[in-house]
Amino acid sequence: MTILQDPVFLSRLQFAVTAMFHILWPLTTVGLSLILVVFEGLWLKTGDVDHYRHARFWAKLFVLNFSVGVISGLPLEFEFGTNWSRFSMMTGEFFGNILGYEGAMAFMLEAGFLGIMLFGWLRVPPAIHLLATGMVTLGASLSVFWILVANSWMQTPAGIHLENNKVVVDSYFEAIFNKNMPWGVLHTWFACLTTSLFVIGGLSAWYILKNRNTDFFLKSFKLALIGAIFVVPIQIYLGDASGRHVFVNQPAKGAAIEAHWTTNQEGKGAEWNLLMWPNENDQKNDWAITLPNVLSVLATGDLHGQVKGLTLFPQADQPPAIALIFYSFRIMVVIGMAFLGLMLWTLLAWLRGQLTPASIGKHRLLLYAWIASIPLGYLATECGWIVREVGRQPWVIYGLLRTRDAASTLPLSVVATSLVAFVVIYSSLFILFLMFAARIISKGPDLSLAPPSRR
Amino acid sequence: MDNEIHSLLANIWFLIIGLMLFLYVILDGFDLGVGILFLFTKDEKQRAIMMKSLESIWDANETWLVLLGGSLFGAFPLVFAIMLQALYIPVMVMLFALIFRGVAFEFRHYARNKAPWNLAFGCSSLLASLAQGIAFGGLISGLGITESNYQGNVWEWFTPFSALVALGVTTGYTLLGAAYLIIKTEGAIQRKSIVQAYIAAILEIILMIMIVILASRFNPYFAARWADKETGNYLDLFVILAVFAFIMLMWALRRGFELRTFFWSVIIFLASFTAVTIGYYPYMIPVSITLIHAASSSKTLIFMLAGIGLLIPVMLVYSGYQYLVFRGKVHLDEHTN
Numbered sequence: 001m002t003i004l005q006d007p008v009f010l011s012r013l014q015f016a017v018t019a020m021f022h023i024l025w026p027l028t029t030v031g032l033s034l035i036l037v038v039f040e041g042l043w044l045k046t047g048d049v050d051h052y053r054h055a056r057f058w059a060k061l062f063v064l065n066f067s068v069g070v071i072s073g074l075p076l077e078f079e080f081g082t083n084w085s086r087f088s089m090m091t092g093e094f095f096g097n098i099l100g101y102e103g104a105m106a107f108m109l110e111a112g113f114l115g116i117m118l119f120g121w122l123r124v125p126p127a128i129h130l131l132a133t134g135m136v137t138l139g140a141s142l143s144v145f146w147i148l149v150a151n152s153w154m155q156t157p158a159g160i161h162l163e164n165n166k167v168v169v170d171s172y173f174e175a176i177f178n179k180n181m182p183w184g185v186l187h188t189w190f191a192c193l194t195t196s197l198f199v200i201g202g203l204s205a206w207y208i209l210k211n212r213n214t215d216f217f218l219k220s221f222k223l224a225l226i227g228a229i230f231v232v233p234i235q236i237y238l239g240d241a242s243g244r245h246v247f248v249n250q251p252a253k254g255a256a257i258e259a260h261w262t263t264n265q266e267g268k269g270a271e272w273n274l275l276m277w278p279n280e281n282d283q284k285n286d287w288a289i290t291l292p293n294v295l296s297v298l299a300t301g302d303l304h305g306q307v308k309g310l311t312l313f314p315q316a317d318q319p320p321a322i323a324l325i326f327y328s329f330r331i332m333v334v335i336g337m338a339f340l341g342l343m344l345w346t347l348l349a350w351l352r353g354q355l356t357p358a359s360i361g362k363h364r365l366l367l368y369a370w371i372a373s374i375p376l377g378y379l380a381t382e383c384g385w386i387v388r389e390v391g392r393q394p395w396v397i398y399g400l401l402r403t404r405d406a407a408s409t410l411p412l413s414v415v416a417t418s419l420v421a422f423v424v425i426y427s428s429l430f431i432l433f434l435m436f437a438a439r440i441i442s443k444g445p446d447l448s449l450a451p452p453s454r455r
Numbered sequence: 456m457d458n459e460i461h462s463l464l465a466n467i468w469f470l471i472i473g474l475m476l477f478l479y480v481i482l483d484g485f486d487l488g489v490g491i492l493f494l495f496t497k498d499e500k501q502r503a504i505m506m507k508s509l510e511s512i513w514d515a516n517e518t519w520l521v522l523l524g525g526s527l528f529g530a531f532p533l534v535f536a537i538m539l540q541a542l543y544i545p546v547m548v549m550l551f552a553l554i555f556r557g558v559a560f561e562f563r564h565y566a567r568n569k570a571p572w573n574l575a576f577g578c579s580s581l582l583a584s585l586a587q588g589i590a591f592g593g594l595i596s597g598l599g600i601t602e603s604n605y606q607g608n609v610w611e612w613f614t615p616f617s618a619l620v621a622l623g624v625t626t627g628y629t630l631l632g633a634a635y636l637i638i639k640t641e642g643a644i645q646r647k648s649i650v651q652a653y654i655a656a657i658l659e660i661i662l663m664i665m666i667v668i669l670a671s672r673f674n675p676y677f678a679a680r681w682a683d684k685e686t687g688n689y690l691d692l693f694v695i696l697a698v699f700a701f702i703m704l705m706w707a708l709r710r711g712f713e714l715r716t717f718f719w720s721v722i723i724f725l726a727s728f729t730a731v732t733i734g735y736y737p738y739m740i741p742v743s744i745t746l747i748h749a750a751s752s753s754k755t756l757i758f759m760l761a762g763i764g765l766l767i768p769v770m771l772v773y774s775g776y777q778y779l780v781f782r783g784k785v786h787l788d789e790h791t792n
Contacts, residue, residue: 064561070514071557075550077524081539082546088539092532093755100525103518104763104770111518112773115511116780123780135773172758408540409606418547425551429558436565 008407010415011083014422016389018075021426023385024378025069030144030189031196032062033137036117038223040130049451054220056121057445058200061437063118068433072426083415087396087406091167094160094175095150102146110139126454144189149176152184154397155388156249162400179249183242184388190235191384194339195377197227198370203441205370212444214357221370222355228343236336246391247299250398251308253391256319258295259285259326263309269293270307278322283311319393328383328390335380342369457753464757465750468530469739471764475526477728479519481631481721486516488632490556490580491625492651493573500787501644502573508639508785510560515774517553522763522770529759533749534739541598541607545590552583581625588624592617595735596674600743616669623662627724630655634717639785652708652716656723660701663727667694670734676742677734689733697726 003009036055043051077099080088088096116124116132124132159175160167169175201224204217247254255261261284264270272294276285296305310318319325349355349363360367396403489505496502528535539546556579563572593612600607633652637645671678680686700722707715737745750756 064565067514067558067561070517071554074517074521074553077521077528078539078546078550080528081535082543085536085540088528088536089532092528092535093751096525096528096530096532096535097751097755097759098529100522100529100759101762103522103525104766107518107521108515108766108770109773111515112770112777114514115777119511120780168752169754169758408536408543410540410543411609414543414609418543421547421551425554429554432558432562436562439565 004416005412007410007412007415008404010412010419011407011410012403014083014415014419015076015079017419017422017426018072018079019389020382020385021422021430022069022072022076023381025065025072026140026143027192027195027378027381028065028199029062029069030137030140030192031194032058032065032200033133033140034193035196035200035223035227036062037130037133037137040133043451044126044130044454047454050216050219052451053216053445053447053449056449058220059118060440064433064436064440066114068429072429075422083408083410084396084406085408087401090165090401090406091397093167094153094169095167098146098150098153098176102143102150106139106143106146108139109142110136113139122452126452141189144192145185148185148188149178149181151388152180153178155184155392156180157397157400180245183238183245187235187238187242187384188381190231190238191377191381193227193231194235195381197224197231198339198373198377200224201228202370202372202374205367206441207444208360209364209367209371211361213447214360216445216447218355218357218360222350225343225346225350225355228339229347232336232339232343236340239333239336244299244301247307250392252310252313252317252319253325253387254299255308255310255312256322256325256391257329257387258299258307259288259310259322260295260307261285261310263312264296264304264307266306267304269297269304270295270299272298273326276326278326280315280318280320280322283315317394319391321390325387325391328386332380332383332387335376335383338376339373342373345369461750461753461756462747464753464760465530465747467760467764468526468750468756469737469746471767472523472527472530473728473732474767475519475523477725479516479523480728481724482512482516482519484628484724485631485635485717486513487556487580487584488628488630489636490576490632491584491629492632492636492648494577494581495651499569501647502569503787504640504644504785505636506560506563506576507787508636511781512777513557513560515777517557526759526763530751530756531739531746531749532751534744537600537605537744538594538598538740541600541609542590542593542612543609545586545593545612549583549586549590552579552586555579556583584625584628585621588621589613589617591624592620595620595670595731595741597741597743600740602743616666616673619662619666619669623659623666626655626659626662630659630720631717631724634720637716638713641784649708649711652720653705656701656704656708656720659723660698663697663723667730674741676738680734680736686733686736690730693726693730693733697723697730700726 036059039051039055039058042048043055080095080099113132113135116129117136120129120132153175156179157175158178159171159173160169162168200220204221204224207217208214208221243254243257246257259273259276259278260270269292271290271292273285274289274291276288276290278284279286293303295307296303299305299307310322346355346366349366354360354363392398394402394404396406486509489509493502493505496505524535555575559572559576559579563569563576566572589612593614596612596614596616598607599611630652633648633655636648637652640648671681681690700719704716704719704723707719735741737747739746739749751759
């Protein structure tokens, strides 16, 4: 494999590995912290001690997850310098600035209150504790905001011009509020919420199925359901809107997502590939199952709307790995629909009065479906991230800087060694995490835990 | 006028970056130091106390590094890029070490066999300290960077001088760790920390003298700064301050003063840190990249000042509050988790 002898390719692989590993953890940090705020708030409001015990129980998984998230985030920031030094020299004025903002406004805030949130239950009054949990949540969500500001600017760069091959900012407002930003931020933030809700709901379903503290876990199960009723439809809308936005602002990515090679002629709708296999050499699909006009409708809302095809771009400007982008996108969409179906199914059962301790045990299939949904949010997010990042290639900053021109000059052996080390270490951490998380889950909540005074 | 404002802004950011680095070095320094001292502890209960003294604050301490990285990236992109590329190997080693260290807090808690995690925590703390020290030693030796060639050899940081700096930094972290444990513990573990602080402090002052002598002998720019009348006086002053702090530290240890031990250890760091900064000013990568050369435009520096600089006092307040909440001696029986 000659491609493995290319240090730039290895740097790309390393960034992909480290970013895709890292993204797993904030997904639940962001969503779960918000759920912890809800439980803690409910406890303070209603005095129901179960809510306090929920807050304490889920916090154990939260902190285990958090620690892996923190330490896997650190390498990403440094890799911009170590592996992508030409990118860093060129974009520091904006991109580096935004990472600095993220550190100052998000990570410091999160870290500054995390200790109190986790270990300060008996050391501060409940109101201050709630504030600490709230600040951790705010910090985590702000980190989604700033990192997606930075990433969306790489998708749709704005507010800058180049001077001596360096980014100079003309308008911070335009650069921060670039075209992709609202979609990137919201779609990612809702991905965090969705994933966390199905993790909480799925784990609660497991306890209910095992007949362990059914009353207790019915509370978190219903909370997850209520959350999903709001979050899932919004997330599906955001996904759809982001998709349409891609066809306007990153047409090559849009065409790659749908493996759409030739622009449809005027008056004729673009056909949509349900399944296909691409042939990059011949610039067409080897085979495809298609539906007429559907792509025009999806991308433009018009039966005959024009959708730019990949062949409109020189081959050097086309995203690579069309099949990866195409199928990742489909997996994400299918998971979104599965979440919607599961949410509606459960809602129906609830409306029929079947989500009670006495009757929920009969819905074994429903509970199994929730358990099966635990990993799906993660999978959908990874697929979405592949679509977003591979679809932007060959550019690191869309239309401005090619990935190849952004890399550091490093010896092959050095990058290969660090890449292998990351793969080995992260795989072990992943296995260890699952092992320790399983211990926390199988031990279950401490239902004898006495809460501190609410005042 | 424009140039003067730009120069002022660049210097303000140089100062802020310096402050962040100093805070990181002190805070994660004692954190890593406690980790190094883990290797010299055989008692499981003592290990538990040491771990507990860090559990509520380690993440906050390490986050100064994240803030430092982002701020350097924005304010001095050239330094961020050139330095990290040239320091690829020690930076990766540091990151891997920090990974193991970070997960050890939670993983050790849940592991049935704690021995591997004890070792992982101690060794990774040591490794991270050595990597940071050698990277810093490499940086002040110039990394083989010239004004026309930003690409040094990836092994340029590996010199006897940087190895000595690595030892100095690691010993310094160990001193801070011992001083922190003196504040947070009592009884046998505290007595042991006092002995360790003595040893680390004496080693530290010897290493520092060696580093200063080597730097002034082999680094012409540093030597010239010292020979210069005005800057030379300042350098003398801070070296004297470091020695004075060392004497006060010995006195504090002898008298069993807890907070003062930590305070004078910090002053040793502050004095050496300031001396290095003055000795190489205005270079960020000696002697090829100055802070003005590397700085972002005034517009970016102002925007960053508004969003980061103004927040620093706020960060200091809530970080300080967290320390305040967890003040006092560590007790294992306290029911928090």
